[in-house]
Amino acid sequence: MQQSVITKEIFAFLTDLKNNNTREWFTDHKKEFKAYESEVKMFFQQVMENLKIHDDIEKMKMFRIYRDVRFSNDKTPYKPHFAGSFSRAGARLRGGYYLRVKPKETFIATGFWEPNKEDLFRIRKEFELDASEIRGIINAKSFKQIWGNMEGDEVKTAPKGFDKEHPNIDLIKKKQFIFVRNFSDKEVLSPDFIDELDQSFKAIRPYFDLMSDVLTTNLNGESLLD
Numbered sequence: 517m518q519q520s521v522i523t524k525e526i527f528a529f530l531t532d533l534k535n536n537n538t539r540e541w542f543t544d545h546k547k548e549f550k551a552y553e554s555e556v557k558m559f560f561q562q563v564m565e566n567l568k569i570h571d572d573i574e575k576m577k578m579f580r581i582y583r584d585v586r587f588s589n590d591k592t593p594y595k596p597h598f599a600g601s602f603s604r605a606g607a608r609l610r611g612g613y614y615l616r617v618k619p620k621e622t623f624i625a626t627g628f629w630e631p632n633k634e635d636l637f638r639i640r641k642e643f644e645l646d647a648s649e650i651r652g653i654i655n656a657k658s659f660k661q662i663w664g665n666m667e668g669d670e671v672k673t674a675p676k677g678f679d680k681e682h683p684n685i686d687l688i689k690k691k692q693f694i695f696v697r698n699f700s701d702k703e704v705l706s707p708d709f710i711d712e713l714d715q716s717f718k719a720i721r722p723y724f725d726l727m728s729d730v731l732t733t734n735l736n737g738e739s740l741l742d
Contacts, residue, residue: 520562522704526552526598527619534596534619542594549581556598556617559710563615564602566714571721574605597621604724608741610635610731611724613717622704624713626720627668627694628727635731640675640688642730647684653722662719668692693727695720 529552533542542549557578564576578600585591597618604611614625631639643650653659654666670690674680678688697716703709732741 519707520559520710521707522559522617522709523555524705526555526617527701527705530596530598530617531619533594537592537594537596539593553581553598559617560598560600560615562710563713566710567602567613567717570718572605572609574603577601577603608728608732609724610728611720613720615713617704619701622699622701623696624699624716625694625696626663626717627666627692627723629668629692629694631691631693636691638731639693639727640678641735643684643687644678644682645735647687649726650687650723653726659719659722662716663695663697666690666693667696668694695723 529545529548532545533549536542560576560578564573567573578598579595581595581598583590583593583595585593597616599614599616601615602613611627612629616623628635628639654663666687668690669692672689674682674685674689678685682688699709699712703712706712733739
């Protein structure tokens with residue numbers, strides 16, 4: 517299979533769209549958009565195929581370029597980027613992958629964006645009990661070189677029922693548990709970009725494996741899937 521790439525022409529179109537974000541302009545350039553969308557979809561599909569070699573991926577979803585402006589202050593009708601997500605399979609595997617391609621603002625993200633109430637409580641109880649294993653993973657030099665520090669929204673002091681003086685409160689107060697890696701345009705346009713994405717996604721696996729284990733067991737380590 518020929519290596520799929522993001523081209524300068526794709527970036528040029530997205531830049532033009534950003535500078536001409538109107539329905540009239542987009543209608544006049546719909547044919548170009550469809551061609552570039554098809555190229556990017558092929559790229560995303562290859563990212564998924566690479567992921568499937570070392571992970572169990574349930575589905576890929578590319579997001580629509582049309583913006584829902586009903587509840588937004590930004591009334592421009594189109595997103596000047598391509599983006600999509602890759603979901604891990606089943607109740608046994610948790611977490612997901614996200615990729616956004618945009619001139620000067622391309623990034624990938626992984627982790628847990630909006631854990632439901634039960635999952636969030638389970639994660640916090642795990643960190644209250646013992647956070648040594650998670651810290652060992654996310655503080656490893658090789659991990660931090662790729663993914664940096666954990667990001668995500670958090671409560672100001674402590675969630676209800678948790679001690680604000682707890683030594684692991686920095687983890688307990690989080691509401692999201694995500695990692696983000698940004699890429700320069702030069703990196704995105706490189707023929708090696710798709711391989712760099714795959715190596716980055718491989719590096720997150722120890723984190724996903726631990727969190728999947730946490731979310732499929734109780735505090736005694738007994739499986740919740742049976």
